[in-house]
Amino acid sequence: MNVEIAALEAIAREKNLSFETVLDAMEGALANAYKRSNADAEEARVVIDRSSGEVTVFAQRLDEEGNVIDEWVDTPADAGGRMIAQTVKQVLTQRLREAERELTYGEYSGKNGDLVTGTIQIHDNRVVVLDLGNAEAVLPVAEQVPSERYEHGSRMRAIVTEVRKSMKGPQIIVSRSHPDLVASLFRLEVPEIEAGTIEIRGVAREAGYRTKIAVATNDPNVDPVGACVGPRGSRVRSIVESLNQEKIDIVTWSEEPAQLVANALSPSKVSEVYLYPEDQTALVVVPDYQLSLAIGREGQNARLAARLTRWRIDIKSETQFAEEQQAFQEALDRGEIDEFGNPIGEPDAGSDDGSAAAETAEAAPPAPE
Known part of the structure; x- marks a missing residue:
């Protein structure tokens, strides 16, 4: 035979x-x-x-x-x-x-974190299935972006988050909402990142709305932000299109926490940053006209900056800061608080409505020297 x-x-x-x-x-x-x-x-x-x-x-x-x-x-x-x-x-x-x-x-199995491109084959209210050519990938609800529409036959990029074994073969789980998706897209579009000249130091993302990415350079002659933006914005524009017009802020990484916090609040301008390392808090002072921009819509800009830097960020306008510092100094002069802002004794007996106590409570802590 x-x-x-x-x-x-x-x-x-x-x-x-x-x-x-x-x-x-x-x-x-x-x-x-x-x-x-x-x-x-x-x-x-x-x-x-x-x-x-x-x-x-x-x-x-x-x-x-x-x-x-x-x-x-x-x-x-x-x-x-x-x-x-x-x-x-x-x-x-x-x-x-x-x-x-x-x-x-x-x-x-060894491609967790890798970028894949597939064609949408199945889409219902719970799951999206991508045809990767030699395999299928599943995009669960938890990994989808609520603002995105997944249309049958359209091509889409996603990042592999898990590969499971099953009786029907490997189940490849992908994500559209993971922050690493943005990092992978930058590695794809920016050759300097692939070459190691530029490094991605951090990504903070609210999928479908906005991402902040911090980059650093290993070559003083290369501007990391400029390289990521690309000629006439071509590189970042390609990434924004891949993310269905999600906004992207590219900021320069700094080893100095105060400078990093100031950079992370881009596009707003920052006047001063005061650090309180004991509780990992940064007090940021911005020009009055920049306050709403620094905070962002529903606090988004400040929230993403805090995630990116891992510092709690308290933002005040220059006017607010000056008023609180004045209130603090007045309370200090009256002997109601010590130089660290701690209360001393009881409120003045002559106060008829507790206004001094209220003023003391609202006084800002002293700015570090």
Whole structure:
């Protein structure tokens, strides 16, 4: 009995599997078929000659000492007939499918954090399925961006967050909302990042609305922000389009916390930054006309800046800051508080409505020297 080596090689090419993998699957399928057609055969082993395709079948048994003994089985040219042929086809198909799944799992299992591009195949109220070409990826509800619409047939980029094994093959989980998606898009669009000249030091994101990304340069001749923006904004514009017009603030990373906080509040201008390391708080003073910009809509700009820098940020206008400092100094002069802002004694007995106490409570802590 012989098999066509050329046919097995064609299957290997079609399935993108190694020839040895296909050959092993064929040997296993023939062994399984032999066992099914021979009730007395408990185990069998099949060897296919790699050159001629000649099939040799060995029945396996245990000797008195428990060792596995191979016994050659005479297999005529018509061995198996139609029933065995069907069995071989079924088992071979199953084993090739399993080999493909293992190959796909091996390809994607080490790709957590990698960027993938796929075509939307299925979309319902809960899940989006992407066709990656050689595999499918699932975009769960938790990883979707609420403001995005996922239309069948459209192409989309996402980031791999997890690869799971299942009975139906590897399940590739991807995300559109993860901050690393933005970082991966910048690595794709900015060659200086891929080369290591520019480093991404931090990303803070509210998916679908706004992202802040901090970058640093290892070459003093390269402007990290300018490189990420690209000629006439071409690089960042491409990323914004990939994120469905999500706003992106690119800021310069600094090892100096005060400077980093000031940079992170871009696009607003900052007058002063006072740090209180004991509770990781930064008091930021901005020009009066910049206050709403620094805070952002519903506090978004300040919130993202805090995530990016890992400092709690308290923003005040120059007028607010001056008034609170004046109130603090007046309370200090009256002896109601000490130089650290701690209350001293009871409010003045002559105060009829507690206004001094209220004024003291609202006084800002002293700005560090």
